[in-house]
Amino acid sequence: xxxxxxxxxxxxxxxxxxxxxxxxxxxxxxxxxxxxxxxxxxxxxxxxxxxxxxxxxxxxxxxxxxxxxxxxxxxxxxxxxxxxxxxxxxxxxxxxxxxxxxxxxxxxxxxxxxxxxxxxxxxxxxxxxxxxxxxxxxxxxxxxxxxxxxxxxxxxxxxxxxxxxxxxxxxxxxxxxxxx
Amino acid sequence: xxxxxxxxxxxxxxxxxxxxxxxxxxxxxxxxxxxxxxxxxxxxxxxxxxxxxxxxxxxxxxxxxxxxxxxxxxxxxxxxxxxxxxxxxxxxxxxxxxxxxxxxxxxxxxxxxxxxxxxxxxxxxxxxxxxxxxxxxxxxxxxxxxxxxxxxxxxxxxxxxxxxxxxxxxxxxxxxxxxxxxxxxxxxxxxxxxxxxxxxxxxxxxxxxxxxxxxxxxxxxxxxxxxxxxxxxxxxxxxxxxxxxxxxxxxxxxxxxxxxxxxxxxxxxxxxxxxxxxxxxxxxxxxxxxxxxxxxxxxxxxxxxxxxxxxxxxxxxxxxxxx
Ligand SMILES: [Fe+2]
Ligand SMILES: [Fe+2]
Numbered sequence: 001x002x003x004x005x006x007x008x009x010x011x012x013x014x015x016x017x018x019x020x021x022x023x024x025x026x027x028x029x030x031x032x033x034x035x036x037x038x039x040x041x042x043x044x045x046x047x048x049x050x051x052x053x054x055x056x057x058x059x060x061x062x063x064x065x066x067x068x069x070x071x072x073x074x075x076x077x078x079x080x081x082x083x084x085x086x087x088x089x090x091x092x093x094x095x096x097x098x099x100x101x102x103x104x105x106x107x108x109x110x111x112x113x114x115x116x117x118x119x120x121x122x123x124x125x126x127x128x129x130x131x132x133x134x135x136x137x138x139x140x141x142x143x144x145x146x147x148x149x150x151x152x153x154x155x156x157x158x159x160x161x162x163x164x165x166x167x168x169x170x171x172x173x174x175x176x177x178x179x180x
Numbered sequence: 181x182x183x184x185x186x187x188x189x190x191x192x193x194x195x196x197x198x199x200x201x202x203x204x205x206x207x208x209x210x211x212x213x214x215x216x217x218x219x220x221x222x223x224x225x226x227x228x229x230x231x232x233x234x235x236x237x238x239x240x241x242x243x244x245x246x247x248x249x250x251x252x253x254x255x256x257x258x259x260x261x262x263x264x265x266x267x268x269x270x271x272x273x274x275x276x277x278x279x280x281x282x283x284x285x286x287x288x289x290x291x292x293x294x295x296x297x298x299x300x301x302x303x304x305x306x307x308x309x310x311x312x313x314x315x316x317x318x319x320x321x322x323x324x325x326x327x328x329x330x331x332x333x334x335x336x337x338x339x340x341x342x343x344x345x346x347x348x349x350x351x352x353x354x355x356x357x358x359x360x361x362x363x364x365x366x367x368x369x370x371x372x373x374x375x376x377x378x379x380x381x382x383x384x385x386x387x388x389x390x391x392x393x394x395x396x397x398x399x400x401x402x403x404x405x406x407x408x409x410x411x412x413x414x415x416x417x418x419x420x421x422x423x424x425x426x427x428x429x430x431x432x433x434x435x436x437x438x439x440x441x442x443x444x445x446x447x448x449x450x451x452x453x454x455x456x457x458x459x460x461x462x463x464x465x466x467x468x469x470x471x472x473x474x475x476x477x478x479x480x481x482x483x484x485x486x487x488x489x490x491x492x493x494x495x496x497x498x499x500x501x502x503x
Contacts, residue, residue: 003486004493005286025277025343028286030489030496042273045266046350064216095212098342128214128338157260163356168363173431 009035010060010132012090012101013043014051023090023099023130026057032138040140040148046158049149053088055137061110063129068118077115080108085133087113089121092128099130207408212338215281223407226400227337228284230409235275236293237301238268240474244308245317253311260357261314267350274343281339294479301325302460303390305468312365312372312379318358320380320387320425326351327417328391336408366432373433380429381437388452389460391418419449426450 006028012021024043029035035054044052068074084106090099102121107113113131140148156162194202199218206213213219242265249265252258276286292298303321308314326348333344365376392414395401404410427443427450429436440453462468 004489025274030492042270045270062216064214066217158263158353160352160356163360165356165359169428176431
């Protein structure tokens, strides 16, 4: 068996109930269940999470505003019919931001899902679009949220405010001045 | 497919100079370049080099501090150090991901590190000889890294910039836990103060070298600045570091190993002596105090992990859940 670093999975995280999910990055894992656990270990060390989704990287269908700019790609997308399935839609709305969850569309192919996403959510300028099939996504179990994620919040010492170094330095300088 | 379209030849009929002008105008407007957008081959090449080197540094950087986890003087310091080293592992993962969006594979990058073809930060080729080194690394080494990373959080490539924003948030804890230890040890018993002074004496110059060669010897810098990968030069960042750290360390009664260090009232900057670039290049080329041990430790970890990678891959295959 050749050595491997395993396939890549895209990781999305929800910080609190009701909030849109955000894209985090990728992890490598031998399968999608391990990807969820690796995603938790890499991305939930702080500050918190309520839910996590993972999907294989090759399931992500992406277009940037630049790729869509002249309209030729979109004009070429044809609805070939066939069974429709649900796709998640993510978009990057700000240059300094990340990809946020926008919603869901139904389509028979990834390009059609992209087209419907742009029609449905394109009211504001989107810099990067992603669609991926809901059926190829693994979702953390709501009932396990506590055991999966909660402990990350209870480590005060991972917060920079735990270390009163500014006050300590001020005291040191004041002491130095008295001795001069 | 995400992260691979950088390899596509874009069929929009535009000539290369026209695309380049458009690309540079986007960067000048403060826009981020995303996977899938057109980019010059050189931009991509420089980013892969920088990001993978940066990722390797996070991974190798766990070794000098990891050596002290078993010897931490209290449970509190042990938990803090464990969390910090664990963060560095996470930083390595974030950065490898950013390089992967440009088409580099994890297998290639790991191979480059293990064969010595890729570099990592020189600073991790120095040994950690006493417990005060741990505080010093937190305050000085992570502090220097933060200055570089704060700049890179503003860089023009979206995935790199996002990884850096996340890393900077976590790095402040690394720096402050180190600073707190340096303050406490520098005000401690005579033995603790001696230990602290010894650590500062050994780490001061290697930390200044972390910012890299002088601007006049950094041929890549002008291009990196023009394309918004770097927004400040090595010498500018190094000067900021000395201006911040020198007065603080001296306020703690610590002596810096530089007889030429002095404050210039006129410029408002701290002037410092010349860096031993012979030592710098010697360590870059593999002849530092710990280069051989660091590489051996990484190779051993990789070899020891082979059966785990294979066992999990075999399990995934058997259960048909590979992806
Ligand atoms: Fe780090
Ligand atoms: Fe750090």
